[in-house]
Amino acid sequence: MPELPEVETVAAALRRARVAGKKIRRVVVRCEKLRQPLVAAEMEKLAGRKVDAIRRRAKYLLLELDSGQVLLLHLGMTGTLRLDEQDTAPGRHDHLDLELDDGRILRFRDPRRFGLAVLRRPDENGRIAELAALAPEPLSDAFSGDYLHRISRGRKSPVKNFIMDQRRVVGVGNIYASESLFRAGIRPTLPAGKLSRPRCQRLVEAIRDILSAAIAAGGTTISDFHGVDGSEGAFVRALKVYGREGKPCPECGRPIRKTVLGGRSTFYCPGCQR
DNA sequence: AAATGAACCTGTTTGC
DNA sequence: TGCAAACAGGTTCATT
Numbered sequence: 001m002p003e004l005p006e007v008e009t010v011a012a013a014l015r016r017a018r019v020a021g022k023k024i025r026r027v028v029v030r031c032e033k034l035r036q037p038l039v040a041a042e043m044e045k046l047a048g049r050k051v052d053a054i055r056r057r058a059k060y061l062l063l064e065l066d067s068g069q070v071l072l073l074h075l076g077m078t079g080t081l082r083l084d085e086q087d088t089a090p091g092r093h094d095h096l097d098l099e100l101d102d103g104r105i106l107r108f109r110d111p112r113r114f115g116l117a118v119l120r121r122p123d124e125n126g127r128i129a130e131l132a133a134l135a136p137e138p139l140s141d142a143f144s145g146d147y148l149h150r151i152s153r154g155r156k157s158p159v160k161n162f163i164m165d166q167r168r169v170v171g172v173g174n175i176y177a178s179e180s181l182f183r184a185g186i187r188p189t190l191p192a193g194k195l196s197r198p199r200c201q202r203l204v205e206a207i208r209d210i211l212s213a214a215i216a217a218g219g220t221t222i223s224d225f226h227g228v229d230g231s232e233g234a235f236v237r238a239l240k241v242y243g244r245e246g247k248p249c250p251e252c253g254r255p256i257r258k259t260v261l262g263g264r265s266t267f268y269c270p271g272c273q274r
Numbered sequence: 275a276a277a278t279g280a281a282c283c284t285g286t287t288t289g290c
Numbered sequence: 291t292g293c294a295a296a297c298a299g300g301t302t303c304a305t306t
Contacts, residue, residue, distance in 0.1 A: 003299065035282080035301075059300080077300055078284080093284085112283045114300055157277060166301085173299055222299065223286080242299095263279070265297085 002075040004059060004138065004171025005214035006225050006233065010081050011056040013228040017083055019063075019106065023050045028097040030090065035076065035116045038095060042119055046071070046098065058134045058170035069121050072130060076114030082107045083228045111224075135169045138207050143169055145201025152192040152200065159195060160188035161262045163207065172207060175220055175242045178267045180207040182241045187273045188266045189259070213238065241267040 002010075014020075027047050029040035050066040061081070063071040073081070086103040096108040096117055108117055120128045136142035151168060152159075160177050162168055172180065181188050184206035186199060195203070219225055219233030222243070226232060240250050245258035249269040259266050 006299080033283090074300080076283095077298070079300095110283095111285065112298085112300095114283070116301090155276085161277090164300095175299055220299075225299070262277090264299095 002059060002079065002219070002225055003173035003176050003214075004056075005176070005211055005217075005235065006219035007056050007059050007061055007075065007171075008215050009219040009233065010075075010228055011054050011061055014054045014081070014083070014106075017104075017228065019083070019100065020051050020053050023048065023101040024098050025101045026097075026099040028090075028099075029095070030097075031093075031095040031113070034095065034110065034113050035074070036118055038117050043096065043117070046119070057131050058137070058166060059173070060131065069119050070128060072116065072118050072120050072128065073108065074116035076110060076112060076116065078112040078224045079108065079110040079115035080224065080226050081228055082109065082226070082230065133167060135165075135167050138169050138171050138204075138211055143204060143207075145197060145204045148204055149195070149197045149200040152195060155192040157192055158189045158261050159186060159192045159203070160266055162192035163203070164262075164264075169207070171211065174264050174266075175222075175239070176207070176210050176214065178242045179239060180210045182267075182269060182273060183210055185273055188261060188268050190274075241269060243267065 024046050027044045029038055029043050032038045032040060051063050052066050053064040055062040055064065059074060061073040065071065084105045084107055088105065091109060093111040094107050094109045098106040100106065122128050152162060155162060160181060163172050164177050178188065184203040186203060214220060214235040217233060217235035217238060218227060220235040221232035222236060241256050244256045244267060246255050249256055249272060252269065252271040254269060254271040256267055257270050
């Protein structure tokens with residue numbers, strides 16, 4: 001569910017809601033079985049800590065604490081963070097509550113439990129194990145046409161799988177991979193190593209454009225994703241191929257096709273994408 | 275090493 | 291109508 005724009009939307013909302021600077025008054029853990037165990041005894045030590053800053057790296061959300069620790073959150077497929085008013089009853093899949101000193105409750109909900117919530121202390125170089133092998137941010141200068149061209153030489157996997165690999169570039173998931181490739185005019189099945197340098201440049205620009213526009217729209221809500229206030233992401237209306245099998249391509253009118261790559265639904269226009 | 279597929283979960287939609 | 295299968299935005303592990 002949540003790709004980079006959704007996580008950035010959540011991070012921005014938490015900043016706007018002034019969560020940084022608040023103290024955590026109380027912690028409630030209701031379910032310990034996530035991607036990694038959510039250890040209640042450890043999380044409860046967060047009581048009394050202050051949130052210093054909210055950051056995002058790839059699809060991870062980082063709450064930096066005044067203890068020097070970082071609460072690392074990943075929303076998996078169905079994770080959401082909500083800021084509820086005091087005394088709101090928890091839902092069936094609300095696994096973790098952080099009650100702030102102003103009474104609001106930051107709630108991590110995740111029905112499928114592919115998400116992650118762990119406390120980490122960065123090493124002397126400021127590094128966190130889970131983040132160590134991640135590729136450059138797509139909106140940074142490090143992600144360039146030259147970079148993509150260089151790392152894709154000799155690679156035979158479909159370019160869609162390649163750009164969804166978090167060791168190549170982070171933040172691009174199943175929706176934005178299809179949308180970016182449509183924008184770049186590149187067929188998702190094309191082996192990554194066959195992309196020319198100009199086409200790599202075009203793809204990099206397309207990824208940047210799509211992700212930026214999605215962030216500006218507050219992300220994409222298909223069914224699960226919601227902002228911290230429960231609002232829906234408006235980028236769903238801007239999708240040109242994702243979830244549109246059989247419907248006319250907005251550019252050329254030919255029917256959008258669906259195929260499966262790496263076990264994931266993939267949408268493209270057979271006319272516009274070569 | 276790189277590519278592929280299955281597994282981890284629950285909820286919702288689809289198809290017979 | 292009812293039930294089973296298919297499917298869902300991510301990551302990780304095992305197998306070729």
